[in-house]
Amino acid sequence: MAVPSQIHHFHFSNCLMNASGVSCERKEELAALDDSAAGTFITKTATLEAREGNPQPRVETFALGSINSSGLPNQGLPYYLQALADFQAAKPDKTYFLSVTELEEEKIYKILEEVEASDFKGLVELNLSCPNVIGKPQIAYDFETTDRILKRVFSFFTKSLGVKLPPFFDPSHFDQMADILNAYPLAYVNCINSVGNGLVIHDEQVVIKPKQGFGGIGGETIKETALANVHAFYQRLRPEIAIIGTGGVCDGRDVFEHILCGASMVGVGTTLYEEGEGCFASLTEELEAIMKEKGYQSIEDFRGKLKYMD
């Protein structure tokens, strides 16, 4: 029971995977994902050194989703490179994802130089939702910084690289970002990261401790924004740049819709957080039932074929 997919020469036995950040910080969590119905996994975004992250409570769920200000808690790059080497040795034919970022521009180059020098064979995801300079927006909302970073990264980086993008909400931003991304040999873009700086209130109080309760929103409530970002980039990017659709996946229909919008792989975050890795099997069953009912044999029968009203 699976719906296979691929990104370039990387084949995946199933089109579902976790969203970076959820159930993927420690090796034991990655092992559970590795043994699940998911076609692959992506690590929690790694930084050069391990990080504690923000004070708890820092992740909470609410009726229609989740909010988090985790603060990049991770075990540090060496931990993930070693873990990935072990997973790869056990399953030589499987492809995995490593997510990385850093909190200053120069360190972004340093961490990618370390990944480049490693034996990692999978795909690398550069998380562009990181704040760069204090007082400036996150990298992906600063177009010239994004362009400068990608230009310098691709002057030395030869492994397969994708970028994780926050949501955009304006056609001119889709246009500007797509123009930048199309200039680089990216393997894929992953749309979207959580919807930044939401606020969840219970009674009269915020529900997470960091940032006076402000945090990234995920789950059911962000699906329409996620689908729009997947499709907007599908419409604009060169076909060589694949799209991973992440955000708002609660059932098989949501997976189907991400693929209809152009996604080749679909990331699951909040639902994985709430249901555990068994969600991949149920999402796959639901997707297969929809495909059967519609007579679709494979993803390519409907990927990107969203119909407009003429």
Ligand SMILES: CC(C)(C)CCc1c(C(=O)O)[nH]c(=O)[nH]c1=O
């Ligand atoms: C928000 C950052 C801490 C700068 C990056 C890590 C991250 C986090 C996080 O670790 O707080 N949460 C998200 O929903 N998306 C992210 O990309």
